[in-house]
Amino acid sequence: MEVTFQHANPHSGHESVLIRLSGDVTEQTACILFDSGTDVDVDGLLGDDEYLTAIVLTHAHLDHYATLGTNLRDGAPVYTSEPTAAILDTVLTEAATNYDISNVDAVVDALEPISDWTTVLGDVELRPVPAGHTPGAAGFLIRFDDGGETRTMLVTGDWTQRSAAGFPGLPTTLSPDAVFLTGATNEEFEGELTAAVETILERVQAGSTVLVTASGLAGVHIAALLAKLDTNDIDPPSVSITGHAAKLYETLGYDYSTVTSVPTFDDPDAILEPGTVTIAGPEVPVEGSAAKFYDCVQDDPGATLVQLTSGSVSPVESAGCTVDRFQYSNHPPEAAVDDLVEDLAPRQVVMMHQSGPALSRYKDRYDSFVWATTDWDEYKIYEDGTWVAPPWVNDRVARRLRSQQYGNGSSLGSFIDTEGVLSDVERNEVSLEAEGLDASAFRTWSQQSTPYPPKLESSTQNTEPEFEDTDTSISKHFEEIESRLSRVEQSLTDKEKADSSTHEVQIVDAGDGTLLLRLLNPDAITRNLTHGEMIKIRVVDTSD
Structure with missing residues (x-):
């Protein structure tokens, strides 16, 4: 022989x-x-x-x-x-x-x-x-x-x-x-994958419309990881997986309650929503489904583009939306x-x-x-x-x-x-640790983060919330509030629904990536505001 x-x-x-x-x-x-x-x-x-x-x-x-x-x-x-x-x-x-x-x-x-x-x-x-x-x-x-x-x-x-x-x-x-x-x-895959998932979660939590562009099988991978975050006591975001990646997702038998598969679509705007994730391909949004979604978000300052690239293509470097990229080479x-x-x-x-x-x-x-x-x-x-x-x-x-x-x-x-x-080539339950995600980092992040600011006492009681000091850079906080306020400003184009009254607020850096807006005169609000309520505000530059 x-x-x-x-x-x-x-x-x-x-x-x-x-x-x-x-x-x-x-x-x-x-x-x-x-x-x-x-x-x-x-x-x-x-x-x-x-x-x-x-x-x-x-x-x-x-x-x-x-x-x-x-x-x-x-x-x-x-x-x-x-x-x-x-x-x-x-x-x-x-x-x-x-x-x-x-x-x-x-x-x-x-x-x-x-x-x-x-x-x-x-x-x-x-x-x-x-x-x-x-x-x-x-x-x-x-x-x-x-x-x-x-x-x-x-x-x-x-x-x-x-x-x-x-x-x-x-x-x-x-x-x-x-x-x-x-x-x-x-050497960097696990760190890049963990950073990509953290970025997606942070931007979803900030209310951003998040577009993730990836190859078909990478899109399936990231959808499965996001769906299984509940195993680390993190609420999974709502995910729409689209186009080619959606077909692979369905064929391979994935079926997560937080993931909606959309193989074909006519209106990208009907799928994109603030506070949710849309996955599309290819890995750089220059063609295919990814390009259609990118056309909708590239000038939206409150949107985020997360590119998972293999390293063999040139990613989008900047746009009107927030742009990130991570090398996905497993x-x-x-x-x-x-x-x-x-x-x-x-x-x-x-x-x-x-x-x-x-x-x-x-x-x-x-x-x-x-x-x-x-x-x-x-x-x-x-x-x-x-x-x-x-x-x-x-x-x-x-x-x-x-x-x-x-x-x-x-x-x-x-x-x-x-x-x-001998092991068979068949799908098992997804384990974040087995996939290479840093589970301890996610636990720390989830404990430090909250999707809504804590309820503040009225300023007339002369009380101030207490926050733990952190080493988070001031520049990161400013970038975050700029992105959030830009989204709010853009969303106020509907004049019929916007409140015509103006109230002064003070920006509060709460640490751990959280920025709050404190009403300086809450008694002037004619109705009760409740914790977690989503409202629209109008931002006016008073620096002059």
Whole structure:
């Protein structure tokens, strides 16, 4: 039996790989393409006497399916997890309107969703396992029997050990002999995600109309997180998820009481409301649903635009509304990559989805044979019962690594012990902590925040509310009150409903991000005001 690999786009993403398995377990060489990313050309990879056995899609992100429609040949099926298969028609149809995606119907016809061990060719089998990263993402195990010994390999695709909208992260209880490992990392994801959710909540609490722009699956993720805030004793905001993201939300079976799914709409203004969240795509509001909503809010000083961007696009930097952006790139921190390799203890590690120094950092890093290459060469990693060392590793180093591999518990066939406990790619209950949100920060924030100011005693009683001193910057308070007062001023365009009387108020900085307006002469109000009541005021500049 012989196993080789060949990077399918080493200079254009490096996330796609062609694995060939040949020998007694197959009648012909099994040629399996894992992910069909940018610039992948199967015709150029396969020899004249080779046939494509299968394409395996790890998840529904563009950089992993960009050339899927152009690489269908030889009647090869497209294997993927059941959740990804369910949404792929919608994903590809949407992508075809904005990108050079072709043969959508042919791809859908070739789809074969799998959830358990599936025979690919001869005795070669595939099985998906959860991979975190995005809803429906999966890594894939490959196993074959050679001389009575079971050999296993794992292709991770993009992965995290965090959950993604309830879909579990990559398990560490596997023991593959070889792992094709995505080395893309992000040290800041959890902090960025926490900051994005906090910003959304703060602006909703301030009464702002909040527009969140994100890719389809990222929109599903953020909607699920906002809906589950009640597990941290925070009232979830009302959310409308729209367009492409709404279709994915429904197809994946999400149904939260605080989230309204609006796949199609005619009037964006009918969906946008103060104090609520609207989720639309794409991640920058230059086209699609996002552009329609942005047209409605970009000149509204009381509205907020929150962009969740992958880092590959240029976000909106400023507008008449408040503008924020956060990088949404769900990859593990570098330490998690090291921990995963230590837990899996494979003999072979083929690094993918990185280049330059980011790829070179993995060379000679583990007690495994590490392949950190960016060329088109075909490399042999297994032959006749032996996992082959890279050609640049001398015999002395190879013997040392093999000795260490046996010492750390790695052994041929060890994976078989975990067969009965493999996790399935299916959605569980969303846990904020498992998703990477800082739950302690949310608890602190919710205790310090309140959607309405506390009821004040009449100033005629000469009493003043007591507030705890904080280190919150004065500039942040001024920005907050400016935004709130701008919204109030704009909303007073309806002259028939506006109170014609004028009353002097004093701005009170209550700390913890709360600004209050104290009536200087409450006796002049002709009716009783109650705590929590929403009223309109007219702001007059008295600085002169």
